[in-house]
Amino acid sequence: MKEYLLSVHHDDDVPISAEDMEQSIKDVGVFNTELRAQGAWVFAGGLHSASTATVVRIVNDSVVTTDGPYAETKEQLGGFWIIKAPDLDAALELAARGARACLLPVEVRPFQDDSES
Numbered sequence: 001m002k003e004y005l006l007s008v009h010h011d012d013d014v015p016i017s018a019e020d021m022e023q024s025i026k027d028v029g030v031f032n033t034e035l036r037a038q039g040a041w042v043f044a045g046g047l048h049s050a051s052t053a054t055v056v057r058i059v060n061d062s063v064v065t066t067d068g069p070y071a072e073t074k075e076q077l078g079g080f081w082i083i084k085a086p087d088l089d090a091a092l093e094l095a096a097r098g099a100r101a102c103l104l105p106v107e108v109r110p111f112q113d114d115s116e117s
Contacts, residue, residue: 001084003042003111004091010078010104012049020103027101035083040094042082050076078104082111 016024035041050069057064069076081098085091091108099106 001086002091002113004083004085004088005107005109005111006081006083006091006095006098007077007107007109008079008098008102008104009075009107011074012051012076013074016103024101024103028098031098031101032081034097035081035094040083040085042084044079044081046079047077075105 032041032044035044053067053069055066055068055070057066079102081094083091083094085094088108088110091110095106095108
């Protein structure tokens, strides 16, 4: 089975009601349990706000760190799942369930495998 990254994107400036957040946390927990039960679970995690990010760059052979997210955009990576699925269609079905659970868009990207290097 191929591995896929299901990444959750959100805008820190768009508030989610406490009620919706509480329900989303429950729904994501159920979704995570279902992923484990069907053998699709590899790893998942939620991230703190993009404002907590630090970017590390190499500039003229020196390490330079800057506060804030790498991308200057409103929507940032908020969390992710790494799953196993037989094909893209199956990964998209799981992503739809994840998007419904977390109330946010979910991007699906396959990992490269050794044969593609």
